Amino acid sequence: MRVRIDGVSVVIDDTTILGGVDLVAEASAITGVIGPNGSGKSTLLRCVYRALKPTTGAVHIGQDDVWRSSARQAGLRTAVVAQDHDLDNDYSVHEIVTMGRNPHKGVLDRETTADRAIVDRALERVRMDWAAHRVFATLSGGERQRVLVARALTQETPVLLLDEPTNHLDIGAQLELLDLVRELGLTTIAALHDLNHATAYCDRLLLLHAGRAVAEGTPAEVLDADRVAAVFGVRSAVVPHPLTGRPHFVTASITGSAEEEVPSDPTSTGRR
Numbered sequence: 199m200r201v202r203i204d205g206v207s208v209v210i211d212d213t214t215i216l217g218g219v220d221l222v223a224e225a226s227a228i229t230g231v232i233g234p235n236g237s238g239k240s241t242l243l244r245c246v247y248r249a250l251k252p253t254t255g256a257v258h259i260g261q262d263d264v265w266r267s268s269a270r271q272a273g274l275r276t277a278v279v280a281q282d283h284d285l286d287n288d289y290s291v292h293e294i295v296t297m298g299r300n301p302h303k304g305v306l307d308r309e310t311t312a313d314r315a316i317v318d319r320a321l322e323r324v325r326m327d328w329a330a331h332r333v334f335a336t337l338s339g340g341e342r343q344r345v346l347v348a349r350a351l352t353q354e355t356p357v358l359l360l361d362e363p364t365n366h367l368d369i370g371a372q373l374e375l376l377d378l379v380r381e382l383g384l385t386t387i388a389a390l391h392d393l394n395h396a397t398a399y400c401d402r403l404l405l406l407h408a409g410r411a412v413a414e415g416t417p418a419e420v421l422d423a424d425r426v427a428a429v430f431g432v433r434s435a436v437v438p439h440p441l442t443g444r445p446h447f448v449t450a451s452i453t454g455s456a457e458e459e460v461p462s463d464p465t466s467t468g469r470r
């Protein structure tokens with residue numbers, strides 16, 4: 199199911215946080231939203247998952263206008279792993295993940311055997327089944343993040359929104375999560391900070407800067423050294439990854455002095 203964002207602007211207290219952003223996230227593709235801190239990535243996702251109504255513009259999921267649909271309809275189409283959550287209470291992990299089934303149920307419906315199987319499977323997929331009876335608030339940051347991914351999976355939606363999904367995760371868990379996202383094959387929009395994750399896992403990228411879309415396209419079209427310097431203020435180069443051969447970003451401070459450059463003789467370890 200395709201997500202279409204048309205001319206979305208968000209103005210709060212006379213400040214334009216997003217200015218006329220367009221994006222088409224194709225069905226079953228991973229679309230990365232990248233940009234510096236405060237560039238509007240979370241705000242854009244919030245407009246899609248119905249947490250923040252755009253000042254102007256529209257968001258369609260399939261044929262449906264998100265902001266003309268009910269919250270329940272939105273919950274059947276879109277699951278989200280957001281950065282902020284208000285779950286610091288005594289819910290168990292199992293209870294939190296079961297909440298993902300809510301859009302599929304009436305208010306008086308109880309948890310069914312099928313729901314339980316979906317919840318168990320989701321916890322297994324993120325390797326958190328051992329924690330089903332733990333109090334969510336007692337988990338580590340990375341463990342919580344994986345539980346919130348499990349909750350999103352139990353919604354069984356065609357669209358998945360991820361806001362910094364690798365936050366709190368160790369490097370192994372980061373790659374495991376991104377592999378899982380790719381394997382799911384959902385229409386995914388993910389706000390990401392790591393340019394190498396964006397390059398390796400995303401089919402398309404949207405680069406935001408100060409609330410404006412600076413570039414959109416394949417990772418190779420969007421990310422080049424000049425643009426990375428202009429938007430992020432760092433020097434960068436793309437080199438073949440020594441293990442996978444894929445394009446890999448290496449970065450350095452833009453103010454770094456010549457003495458910090460890599461020596462031309464790669465066997466030399468000292469400074470020139």
Ligand SMILES: Nc1ncnc2c1ncn2[C@@H]1O[C@H](COP(=O)(O)OP(=O)(O)OP(=O)(O)O)[C@@H](O)[C@H]1O
Pocket residue numbers: 210215233234235236237238239240241242389
């Ligand atoms: N409710 C609000 N009121 C005022 N300003 C806001 C509000 N929400 C967001 N902003 C501002 O809008 C800008 C964009 O915020 P947003 O969280 O979308 O950025 P981001 O790209 O996700 O940043 P980060 O990478 O740091 O998570 C920031 O400057 C933020 O302070």
